[in-house]
Amino acid sequence: MNRAFIAALESIYPPQRLLTRDVELLPYESDALTAFQTKPAAAVLPDSDDEIIATVRLCHEHAVPFVARGSGTSLSGGSLPIADGLIIGLNRLNRIKKLDPQQRIAVVEPGVINLSITEAAQPYGLYYAPDPSSQSICTIGGNIAFNSGGAHCLKYGMTSNHVLGMKVVLADGTVTQFGSESIEGVGIGPDLVGLFVGSEGLFGIALEITVRLMPQPELYRTVLAAYDDLGRAGDAVSMVVASGLLPGAMEIMDRLAIKAAEASVKAGYPDAEALLIVELEGETLQVNAEFEQLRGIIEASGAFEIRVANSEEERARIWKGRKGAFSAVGRLSPDYIVQDGVVPRSRLGEALVEIGALKEKYGLDVANVFHAGDGNLHPLILYDGRAAGALEKAEALAGEILALCVNLGGSITGEHGIGMEKRDYMPAMFSEEELDIMQALRRAIDPLEIANRGKMFPGGEAPALKQHGMHPLEKAGVISRE
Amino acid sequence: MATAIEKCVHCGFCLPACPTYSLLGEEMDSPRGRIYLMKNVLEETLSAADAQPYIDRCLGCMACVPACPSGVEYGDLLVSYRMLQERERQRPPLDALARRLVIETLPYPKRFRLAAQTGRIGKALRGALPEAFASMLNLLPEKLPSPLPAPPVLPARGELRAKVALLPGCVQQALAPEINYAAAQALAANGVEVHSPPKAGCCGSILLHVGAEQQAIELARRNFGQFPDDIDAIITTAAGCGSGIHDYELLFKDQPDADRAAAFARKVTDFSAFLSSLGMRERTGFAHERRVVYQDACHLLHAQGQQSEARALLMQIPNLRLLPIADAGMCCGSAGAYNIDQPAIAAELGRRKVASILAAEPDLVVSGNIGCITQLRQQLKSTGNPLPVRHIAEVLWEACAGSE
Numbered sequence: 001m002n003r004a005f006i007a008a009l010e011s012i013y014p015p016q017r018l019l020t021r022d023v024e025l026l027p028y029e030s031d032a033l034t035a036f037q038t039k040p041a042a043a044v045l046p047d048s049d050d051e052i053i054a055t056v057r058l059c060h061e062h063a064v065p066f067v068a069r070g071s072g073t074s075l076s077g078g079s080l081p082i083a084d085g086l087i088i089g090l091n092r093l094n095r096i097k098k099l100d101p102q103q104r105i106a107v108v109e110p111g112v113i114n115l116s117i118t119e120a121a122q123p124y125g126l127y128y129a130p131d132p133s134s135q136s137i138c139t140i141g142g143n144i145a146f147n148s149g150g151a152h153c154l155k156y157g158m159t160s161n162h163v164l165g166m167k168v169v170l171a172d173g174t175v176t177q178f179g180s181e182s183i184e185g186v187g188i189g190p191d192l193v194g195l196f197v198g199s200e201g202l203f204g205i206a207l208e209i210t211v212r213l214m215p216q217p218e219l220y221r222t223v224l225a226a227y228d229d230l231g232r233a234g235d236a237v238s239m240v241v242a243s244g245l246l247p248g249a250m251e252i253m254d255r256l257a258i259k260a261a262e263a264s265v266k267a268g269y270p271d272a273e274a275l276l277i278v279e280l281e282g283e284t285l286q287v288n289a290e291f292e293q294l295r296g297i298i299e300a301s302g303a304f305e306i307r308v309a310n311s312e313e314e315r316a317r318i319w320k321g322r323k324g325a326f327s328a329v330g331r332l333s334p335d336y337i338v339q340d341g342v343v344p345r346s347r348l349g350e351a352l353v354e355i356g357a358l359k360e361k362y363g364l365d366v367a368n369v370f371h372a373g374d375g376n377l378h379p380l381i382l383y384d385g386r387a388a389g390a391l392e393k394a395e396a397l398a399g400e401i402l403a404l405c406v407n408l409g410g411s412i413t414g415e416h417g418i419g420m421e422k423r424d425y426m427p428a429m430f431s432e433e434e435l436d437i438m439q440a441l442r443r444a445i446d447p448l449e450i451a452n453r454g455k456m457f458p459g460g461e462a463p464a465l466k467q468h469g470m471h472p473l474e475k476a477g478v479i480s481r482e
Numbered sequence: 483m484a485t486a487i488e489k490c491v492h493c494g495f496c497l498p499a500c501p502t503y504s505l506l507g508e509e510m511d512s513p514r515g516r517i518y519l520m521k522n523v524l525e526e527t528l529s530a531a532d533a534q535p536y537i538d539r540c541l542g543c544m545a546c547v548p549a550c551p552s553g554v555e556y557g558d559l560l561v562s563y564r565m566l567q568e569r570e571r572q573r574p575p576l577d578a579l580a581r582r583l584v585i586e587t588l589p590y591p592k593r594f595r596l597a598a599q600t601g602r603i604g605k606a607l608r609g610a611l612p613e614a615f616a617s618m619l620n621l622l623p624e625k626l627p628s629p630l631p632a633p634p635v636l637p638a639r640g641e642l643r644a645k646v647a648l649l650p651g652c653v654q655q656a657l658a659p660e661i662n663y664a665a666a667q668a669l670a671a672n673g674v675e676v677h678s679p680p681k682a683g684c685c686g687s688i689l690l691h692v693g694a695e696q697q698a699i700e701l702a703r704r705n706f707g708q709f710p711d712d713i714d715a716i717i718t719t720a721a722g723c724g725s726g727i728h729d730y731e732l733l734f735k736d737q738p739d740a741d742r743a744a745a746f747a748r749k750v751t752d753f754s755a756f757l758s759s760l761g762m763r764e765r766t767g768f769a770h771e772r773r774v775v776y777q778d779a780c781h782l783l784h785a786q787g788q789q790s791e792a793r794a795l796l797m798q799i800p801n802l803r804l805l806p807i808a809d810a811g812m813c814c815g816s817a818g819a820y821n822i823d824q825p826a827i828a829a830e831l832g833r834r835k836v837a838s839i840l841a842a843e844p845d846l847v848v849s850g851n852i853g854c855i856t857q858l859r860q861q862l863k864s865t866g867n868p869l870p871v872r873h874i875a876e877v878l879w880e881a882c883a884g885s886e
């Protein structure tokens with residue numbers, strides 16, 4: 001980073017918002033994936049759109065790479081700094097500029113925390129639907145970069161389904177508006193909002209985002225069904241989907257996961273090969289009517305035991321085991337690898353059978369806890385790291401499961417994105433032509449490749465990640481990869 | 483320390499809870515940032531002097547502890563780190579003098595009274611000294627109240643339900659002797675025999691908070707043996723004392739009287755927690771409705787996990803309406819001696835806290851901590867607002883006595 005560039009930054013920022021000393025930059029060298037650490041050459045903390053725009057233009061002019069960063073909560077290394085690059089910290093841009101309950105929209109700055117939108121909308125009976133598990137701290141800017149989902153994305157979709165428009169500064173300094181404040185504005189011409197959402201920061205920075213707000217559900221109804229066969233639970237999911245019902249959540253746990261949950265939180269679950277939890281939410285009349293239909297489907301699905309939650313306490317009891325299951329699997333094995341992949345939900349049963357076969361082939365245990373509704377699988381591959389060759393075997397199995405997901409028409413990541421973590425898996429999912437198109441698009445917008453350089457695309461100079469077992473937060477049950 | 487540092491996974495869940503992060507918006511002034519800096523200092527990849535300003539800016543409010551999913555013991559880490567650094571730290575002369583004044587005056591009611599009353603510091607130095615001194619002076623009231631010693635033993639009224647001793651505290655004795663007086667009366671009214679041991683003094687917490695380890699140990703020691711053995715609890719009426727005493731384990735680590743310190747700490751309970759678990763017997767209440775905001779002291783809420791105890795007591799009082807406020811868990815900026823060390827941040831946090839209190843339109847603010855009370859009074863005074871701020875012991879005594 002040259003002196004002229006720093007001098008130019010000094011003309012934009014007061015000293016306390018231009019960080020160049022080691023002590024100031026060290027805390028920025030990782031996001032929530034600490035396996036990667038890179039100290040940036042400098043960091044700036046803009047207070048306004050204009051400062052961001054001026055900064056990006058300066059980066060373009062001096063060919064200095066930059067990484068936009070909100071709360072630094074990426075679990076795939078998405079906001080890892082670039083050595084000799086600049087960090088643009090957006091967390092101070094945390095104003096909700098407008099909240100219109102009639103139009104059910106909010107206009108927010110990129111550093112606004114996801115949950116803050118819901119808190120602001122609550123007095124009007126509204127909320128912001130995408131709910132990643134880090135929603136109490138992750139920012140909308142990061143949600144846009146990674147098209148974040150959450151436990152309820154089955155019914156309500158991901159971030160891309162909730163962003164109506166945005167003002168952006170592209171990596172070459174162009175400032176423009178995508179989409180508009182109205183739903184009708186979407187769908188005319190190419191979907192540029194859709195292009196920007198999920199681009200992992202490679203196109204530029206969203207400056208002002210218009211999001212949809214939804215009415216809060218009036219009622220939740222929850223049912224737990226026990227099966228003596230995992231495939232049958234998977235089939236039940238297909239039956240629910242085929243019936244036209246759209247539950248807020250559908251979760252499956254297999255025998256090993258149930259065992260772990262019982263050991264950990266004593267949820268009092270039935271002794272079964274598989275448990276299915278289905279929850280409906282929405283307006284009272286509709287939910288009650290749909291619940292009768294759901295009950296019929298579950299009864300016809302071959303469940304040997306059905307429990308219906310008749311109170312908030314009973315609902316909490318059903319969820320307690322599910323929420324604790326992921327972290328509890330750690331009790332069954334000293335080490336394990338968590339895989340995060342997606343299959344089309346119509347092929348869920350098939351995927352589970354295949355995983356069962358792989359399990360036999362490798363002679364390793366695999367526990368399954370997953371968000372069945374949108375086909376997001378989380379096989380936990382159990383192994384003992386002290387045994388020679390066990391890790392390699394488990395890794396090979398994990399790789400095969402990912403390949404299986406892709407072969408079935410699914411995806412290599414459910415929620416965390418590619419970032420640094422899964423760059424090298426991109427060719428498994430996308431053809432050379434597809435990757436070329438992505439690169440061409442990126443270069444059209446960012447000819448110098450300065451925006452979040454080194455992320456998402458395979459290759460690059462950074463080392464591949466070797467992290468085994470669950471993320472410590474997953475162990476604590478705070479986040480999950482659903 | 484190593485365990486606490488290793489446990490931190492840099493997830494960022496602590497960020498929204500941290501007052502300095504919300505104010506300054508930079509990673510260095512966040513819990514995970516500070517942990518990272520401490521880690522680098524301990525690993526000798528960063529100089530302690532470089533990291534110091536950021537560690538100094540930590541309020542020690544502990545709001546990050548309950549927010550942490552990985553269970554990082556930030557409090558233990560901070561206290562240990564501060565003790566370690568203070569042993570080697572070189573301060574500029576004026577800072578050193580200000581700190582000396584804090585350490586040598588605050589824990590000793592007599593010296594504090596003398597310093598304040600004669601105006602020796604005030605008149606001679608006001609205006610001529612840096613911000614640290616001015617803010618110290620600002621905290622002093624125009625005139626100190628007369629001492630109001632509680633009787634050595636205040637008998638329980640009605641049936642005897644428990645026997646306790648009151649920890650006298652330090653600054654509080656000089657600034658607000660009416661708090662312990664009211665606490666004793668409120669307890670007695672509820673069937674508690676209250677001892678006020680004449681030779682007991684400062685528990686050392688305020689010194690522990692600023693990392694003055696040796697002085698803290700000496701003060702703490704003076705209290706051992708000053709309290710009767712047959713009491714059910716030692717009651718504190720200041721949040722910082724309670725949480726500091728619960729850190730005795732850390733303070734007395736490797737000390738010959740560690741067991742004694744631990745036994746002492748086990749007996750210590752906050753006034754509200756004690757009365758709430760004993761159950762209030764007297765609650766005549768107020769003649770007219772009082773709209774009350776309860777101000778959580780960080781060292782009760784975050785450090786001791788007491789969210790509901792004081793509220794439960796207040797809600798039992800007839801004609802008392804408890805009002806919720808926004809960001810109740812956010813520090814008011816008092817934080818022990820923080821408003822002396824970091825006056826600008828303390829003042830801004832105070833302004834924010836007062837704004838959220840006023841939004842609830844109360845006619846009384848109640849807190850369980852002298853630090854919060856002083857800070858809020860000062861903030862309210864600077865805006866010319868006459869809203870009274872009182873200690874919960876005073877309000878409960880008044881409510882028990884049925885006066886209005």
